Amino acid sequence: xxxxxxxxxxxxxxxxxxxxxxxxxxxxxxxxxxxxxxxxxxxxxxxxxxxxxxxxxxxxxxxxxxxxxxxxxxxxxxxxxxxxxxxxxxxxxxxxxxxxxxxxxxxxxxxxxxxxxxxxxxxxxxxxxxxxxxxxxxxxxxxxxxxxxxxxxxxxxxxxxxxxxxxxxxxxxxxxxxxxxxxxxxxxxxxxxxxxxxxxxxxxxxxxxxxxxxxxxxxxxxxxxxxxxxxxxxxxxxxxxxxxxxxxx
Numbered sequence: 001x002x003x004x005x006x007x008x009x010x011x012x013x014x015x016x017x018x019x020x021x022x023x024x025x026x027x028x029x030x031x032x033x034x035x036x037x038x039x040x041x042x043x044x045x046x047x048x049x050x051x052x053x054x055x056x057x058x059x060x061x062x063x064x065x066x067x068x069x070x071x072x073x074x075x076x077x078x079x080x081x082x083x084x085x086x087x088x089x090x091x092x093x094x095x096x097x098x099x100x101x102x103x104x105x106x107x108x109x110x111x112x113x114x115x116x117x118x119x120x121x122x123x124x125x126x127x128x129x130x131x132x133x134x135x136x137x138x139x140x141x142x143x144x145x146x147x148x149x150x151x152x153x154x155x156x157x158x159x160x161x162x163x164x165x166x167x168x169x170x171x172x173x174x175x176x177x178x179x180x181x182x183x184x185x186x187x188x189x190x191x192x193x194x195x196x197x198x199x200x201x202x203x204x205x206x207x208x209x210x211x212x213x214x215x216x217x218x219x220x221x222x223x224x225x226x227x228x229x230x231x232x233x234x235x236x237x238x239x240x241x242x243x244x245x246x247x248x249x
Contacts, residue, residue: 066211069096071159071166079161081143086130087118089159090145093168111149133181135212136160136205142169144186149173156188158203158212170203170212186212196222 073092077083094112107115111126118125128146135142140161147155156179158170170186177189177198186203202216 065213066206066209067098067100067171068211069093069098069168069171071096071168074166075164076161076166077164079140079163081141081159081161081166082132084143084166086143086145087115087125087127089143089166090115090127090147091118093157096168107147107155108150111147111155115147131181133184135181135184135186136169137184144181146179151175154179156186158186169205169210172203172214174201185215192219194219198222 071089071092072095074084074089094107094115114121114124114126118127126148128148131144132141133144134140135144135158142161143159143166145157145159147157149155152175153173154176155173156170156176157168160167160169172188174188174190177191180187180189182202184205188201188203190199190201192198197219200216200218200220201214203212204215205211206213206215
């Protein structure tokens, strides 16, 4: 396969300088020649408000970000999470202890019972098909699991191989519209109480925290070609991340 021609950095810099000089010297040249677009707008310095207000020293809420846990009793042979049984991982995760207790990692009792009964009642098992993607950038795939919860909510969990150990590096839940894998990010979209809008949160790997953190949290207008679903308390329905279980890139 042919690769596109890449201009060396030094050449690109020289070409840019010549182009800039041309723009400055041509002025309002003849038809067909380059013309100046005028002065660029000046940058506006951010204005700090209430400079005498003392900064907060502690977060008022714990959203569970940065919370991790080692999954007991699970061995990752060769560091390959694709060899793991996702149901066994979900069951072992029920006994995991987090590095700090936010309370947000807990699942409803009904969901816990359904996970424990996955072998005997597979049709009611809330553990969805696994997905695989290198989310930490170390060249090895992580395991992404979804667990259905009541009221159409979905728990999303990401597991990282650490030698032969398995570490949960992300655990959150929401009433989702969709879950996507984009590059090294897990992107969750959820309905908003404001008609015509939705929330979009991107979770990304953080080397210092050794966990997935919600690095971008936005509220966006819903595309015109579809309407954001209204939050309901009706019966749960299956939900799965977009893409293929192979995590093809």
